[in-house]
Amino acid sequence: MLTEEMNRLLTEVGPGTRMGDLLRRYWHPIAGVSEFDQRSTKPIRLFGENLVLFKTRDGRFGLIDRRCAHRGSDLSFGIVEDDGIRCSYHGWQYDLAGACTHRPFEETGDRRPGKPVQLAAYPVRAKAGMLWAYMGPQPAPELPDWETFNWPNCFAQVVIAEIPCNWLQCQENTVDPVHFEWMHNNAPKRRAGDPGPYSPKTLEMRVDDAEFGLISRRYREGTNESTPLWSIGRAILWPNGWYFGHHFEWKVPIDDVNTLFITWSVLHVPTECEPYVQPVIPTWHAPIRDENGEWIVSHVGNQDIVAWISQGPIADRTRETLSASDRGVVALRRRLIEDLDAVAAGSDPRGIIRDPARNVNLVLPCIARDELMNGLPRAQMLKHPVMGPFLHDYYSMAGQPDSVRLAFEQAMQVEQSSFDVHSFVPQ
């Protein structure tokens, strides 16, 4: 149980907060590159700052304060130029570094140029079909080059949802393996009216430190320490990511009570379909409520989201009853507090990569890495416990557009059918 002060320290992420300053020291995915096939500006709010993300006419990306310094008009309604963005109100233009480079009326005739004008600006990079921002102090660390981003012959998709609650309760979910059997197996089973036995219980769990963050290990009834979920475990990427082999996810703070939930899913095409080069990594936005306004609980990710939101805008950790299954949650909080102290002492927090030579094709712990990376013939893939369910259906998040499903089916040369994810018990 935490004090109110400690809860605030861990959850407040706006400008000038200690946790906000800590989290800003990492690159965060904030959008899909393919979103900018249809548009050139996107309003975005990150760490309590209203910003505009834009793509210049020559294909570069910028992230600057959304409010024009002139009279406060919204730059997401602006127009892009070869090397910047122009406010649509009076044409003031800003470059990627946030400097105002043109004031058309003031440049006319022999008028004197005004004082230099500068907006907040943050570097943006494209990687793996996502746009990443760095909002911390310079020099920026490396943007991790995870090996999975470089696997050939794969179909990837970026899925984004806005979650109306604080980032930390979403991330605490990553170190909480007992929730799998309840939230993703037993509860949906009972909701569907199935009175059958509950799914195998978690028998043991452990969290270990790793260079990239933490490793979460567990095994369930019917298995033992030889299961890859114990011997290899799952990677918790510091400070707000998670990696499953076929899936990354990140929880990026919008502000104290809203979180950008970004997932990157990948599946190798059946070996019969090689070589395969994905023309574009699609990005789609996942709804979290259905047409009646009810929370969606049909898909694994949506089930998690509902649990996070139900904890309140900022989970009140002063009223918890922490227990044996929360040792991962406690470890996560302790390490975040250690990182706050490290930053206060002028050091890097954990998981920061500074050496570009080291940042090449970084391998993460991954169950079924060989199959996920190298693929399998379709018949074996369909029966594979990790790959099969995804080949049948995109079960992570509800609302996949038909165009993405179709592109996936064409890549895989399969016809997807609805897959009963509740009958699937990952060991």
Ligand SMILES: [Fe+2]
């Ligand atoms: Fe979950």
